[in-house]
Amino acid sequence: MGSRSPLLAPTARHGRLLVNILDDVARNDPLRPFVFSSKSSQPQDGWESINFREAANGVNYVAHEVVRANGRPPADVFPTVAYIGPNDVRYILLILGCFKAGYKALLVSPRNTDDVQLHLFKETECYIVWLPASHAKVIEPWLGRREMSATIMPDLVTLSSTAVPHFPYNKTFEEAEWDPFVVQHTSGSTGFPKPVVVRQGVCSGQENYRHWPDFNGSSIAHKVWAQKADRIFNGMPLFHAAGWWIFIIWRFYHDKPIALPIADQPMSPHIIRQSITFSGSDAAFLVSSVLDAVGRSEEGIAVLRKLAYVAFGGGSLPTDTGNKLADSGVLLCNAIGSTEMAVYAFYWLNEWSTKDLFKPHPTVPDHWIYYGRLDNIIVFSNGEKLNPVTMESMVASHPRLKGALVVGQGKFQPAMIFEPATPLANADEEAKLVDDVWGTIQEANKATVAHGRIIKDLVMVARPEKPFSRSGKGEIQRGQATKLYADEIEELYNAIEEAGQAISFDMTSDDVLLKSLQTLFESIGSPLLEPDTDFFSAGVDSLQVMTVTRALRASLDGVKVPTDITTATIYSNPTLRKLAQRLRSGDGTGSESADIDLADRLLAQYTQDFPPPVDNKSEPSFNAQTVIVTGSTGSLGSYLLDALLASPHVRKVVTLNRDKDGGRSKQEAVNRRRGLPTCWDKVYFLHADLSSPKLGLNSEDYTRLQRETDRIIHNAWPVNFHYSTASFAPHVAGVRHLFDLAASAQKRVAIMFISSRAAVDRWTSRDAVLETQFSDLSLSSPGYGRSKSQGYWNAAEFIPSLIKSSVYLGILPESLGSINVVDWMPVEDMASLILDVAGVTVAGPAEEIGGYFHGVNPQTTTWQALVPAILEVYGDIKQVVSMGRWVPALEKTASSTEDTKKNPAVKLLDTYRRFVDGDKPGEGFVLLAREGPERGVLRRGNWMR
Secondary structure (H helix, E strand, C coil), X not given: CHHHCHHHCCCCCCCCCHHHHHHHHHHHCCXXXXXXXXXXXXXXXXXXXXXXXXXXXXXXXXXHHHHHHHCCCCCCCCXXXXXXXXXXXXXXXXXXHHHHHXXXXXXXXXXXXXXXXXXXXXXXXXXXXXXXXXXXXXXXXHHHHCCXXXXXXXXXXXXHHCCCCCCCCCCCHHHXXXXXXXXXXXXXXXXXXXXXXXXXHHHHHHHHHCCCCCECCECCHHHHHHHHCCCEEECCCCCCHHHHHHHHHHHHHCCCCEECCCCCCCCCHHHHHHHHHHCCCCEEEEEHHHHHHHCCCHHHHHHHHCCCCEEEECCCCCHHHHHHHHHCCXXXXXXXXXXXCCCCCCCCCCCCCCCEEEEECCCCCCCEEEEEEHHHCEECCCCCEECCHHHHHHHHCCCCEEEEEEECCCCCCCEEXXXXXXXXXXXXXXXHHHHHHHHHHHHHHHCCCHHHCCCHHHEEECCCCCCCCECXXXXXXXXXXXXXXXXXXXXXXXXXXXXXHCCCCCCCCHHHHHHHHHHHHHHCCCCCCCCCCCCCCXXXXXXXXXXXXXXXXXXXXXXXXXXXXXXXXXXXXXXXXXXXXXXXXXXXXCCHHHHHHHHHHHHHHHXXXXXXXXXXXXXXXXXXXXXXXXXXXXXXXXXHHHHHHHCCCEEEEEEEECCCCCCHHHHHHHHHHHCCCCCCCCEEEEECCCCCHHHHCCHHHHHHHHHHCCEEEECCCCCCCCCCHHHHHHHHHHHHHHHHHHHHCCECCEEEECCCHHHHCCCCCCCXXXXXXXXXXXXXXXXXXXXXXXXXXXXXXXXXHHHHHHHHHCEEECCCHHHCEECCCCHHHHHHHHHHHCCCCCCCCHHHCCCCCCCCCCXXXXXXXXXXXXXXXXXXXXXXXXXXXXXXXXHHHHCCCCCCCCCHHHHHHHHHHCCCCCCCCCCCCCCCCCCCCHHHHHHHCCCCC
16 A cells, blocks of 8 residues: 555655645545544444545535635735634544645633633634534524634535645645644643644654654654554543644554544544444544443453554543553553654753653653643642642542542642532432542542542532533643632632631540540541551651641630640540540550560560571671662661662662662652662662561562671661650561561671661760660650661751741851751761771771760861851841740740641650750760861761752
8 A cells, every 4th residue: 555655755855745745646546535534423323534536625625615715925924814613524624725735723711701711812812703504503602702703614425525726735744844834732730821832843843754764763653553553442532632633643654544533423432442343443543431331341451352453642641540451462552742842853951841750760761651641730838749630530520520639739738529420419328429429539649649538528519500511632721710710719728727626625534535536537638547557657757647637726726634735645545546635634655664564575475485596607798788678768878878879899789668669769759859879770768667577578588688687787767756756666566577688598697787876875873875776765855766776867857947047037046955056967978987887998807896986077066156157048037046035936826837847846845845954964975086177077078958
């Protein structure tokens, strides 16, 4: 077929004009099928072809009629002709006919509101509209508000069979390259759609792409898709860029006929299944929502499985549908494009943001996963960000819903608006719908971040008289829909605030109060909590703790409660039962003796049944080490990983992280942000649960670690001064399980444990704290300190939070009391020190690896010496005050602060209170010579940024 077709003729130097290609084929091969259209509204009646001669006649018809009605435009003026009609080939004929006549076609989505259509007409200076007779009512509002002429588009039979003279087009490619070809518009997801003019040269460039060489073993997608199929079912709407682009690329540049859907039938799964079958298509290109609907039935999968491939675009395909189709043998090809973009043969010197977000593929180099639109990102009042697309897609898949929209810009947490598939009669039916969909929302909540979870009180149902505005692809136009429901959204958030302030707490018994607390935690989006479930093991975060604290204060205002309600109250009583007991009695489990007793029990539990030592183990390797490291995605962890990878003595690094991919994707982002390398040739990422026996690994991975491991660096201890000792139980278990791995390993594996100095922060002697073991648990602070017995103090949260909040408050403490000596160590230097001590970079026998170490900077200074440099860098700080004045100023903002990104110190308020009294006994420091100016120290460190 290609040998006799001018379609696949050798490409001209720059390309050929589409109207010339059409005329060439109509002259040389007039009966060649141009497009396949349905014979009737019933798929089983089959499809028939319109050939190139008939298509060329239709184009000439349009060109003559446009000139007859409106005249020949000047050479450099291209008047706009809008078209709206059924989804048939007349779109293509109108585009080409307008181009021949010296006009440009404007394709408007029939889903646009009248205001949007008129906006597009104004922007494109459009005063001419074409339409079939069936759409006369559609344009009446336009003609009533704008002076426009209307022309009736004939039916296909008239266009193809009414003989008209050939309409010549005499411009060369060079003359027409930059002439407007068609005007399309953006989806308008965040506001009014924007018109985008596509030039003829962009279309002609597609012809040259056929001859591009392969890149990394892959051909350009268009060429591969064309080679795999002989007739493509184009399910994309022709008024949309994807629809007419697909038509032009495959029909004009790859000589592949297109089959179009039935124009007067909805794109239901049943109709699409039959249309693909009876049109004789062996590939399909579908809107993602249509593919989702078709792919949810076995009948649909059976049809799709027979195709060479199924391409989709216009939105994301739900993961469960995509996985099901792929597992069933359907070859899926996803496509993403931008209305504003095409490929040019030169580089842009100035970058232009497309507002598209991509993530690197977790395992395949040079591959990227589409994440969403920057326009879609919701920024909450606390600074947290959410991409709601996955949540919306999962919830909208419910059969009773037409769509779902997440809102919450500038609010503390997200809300959701449902659009029912069928109208509801009253509020009772709306409540029933919410109940029916709630299970789907809970599943979606499991798949999203904690701050993005939807609570039931922040769900509302869209009104039938206010349907969501949608783009040509059928996607909800986020900006317009949010604006449409602005008043209702405000009312929804106001209602939840009033409800939160009016929660009734029955204090008559622990059990009754426990139920009230359960309701409170559920209202703030926390995971489902049983009475004895630890808050923090279940995923409750610091922002939720602050929310609960505020709600308790408001709800118990005027009620006599035998304890002050602070964030420490929640942290010290981290289960519903303990918190209820504390609120009622004031005793609870927060007492000093109870905390020490619990620490003793944990120590006894996890030190019993130690395996006996094995004397004949081999020495760990030095020149080809395998090192296990936990917490590699944290601040210190990323530098530890970098140092390990840079060491010539390390052959393999095994990271144990909680993420499903072992932390690989997160590690990529963390390292890029810190300017660290992202080459993982020596890294083996493993998903692990340290609190589980054998670290939650499968037998094969665990056995390999027993065989290969030389050293273990445990850097995953949570740095949270608020946690009670009970909240650390799973982390204590993790240490024991790492010990079990080392004990069962084939080599003499040393474990390096890294944490903070809080283990001895109640040292009462004026002498320096010795680097040795202490068995007195009263030396450590409650909770965080008692959960371990040695380590490294991380100032990454304490000091930056203090400075950020000082900028927020406008005042800076002149002294830090008991921690006034500054001996902080650069994190990359600390990483090197740890590797030295662990025997990774300094050779020595395994028995010599051991002890207790506190890393400090030998060049010490004082906080007072740093204050002038801080004031110089941060001009918003107006005054230096005592810590005794700074802490009360911070306390005043605690109840009103929602944006903890700007005022993060409120999360550590109880910690800062401990330093108000100034110097206390027992704070030991390494005091060596101080060299260099303080400003240089400040600006070298990342902690001020």
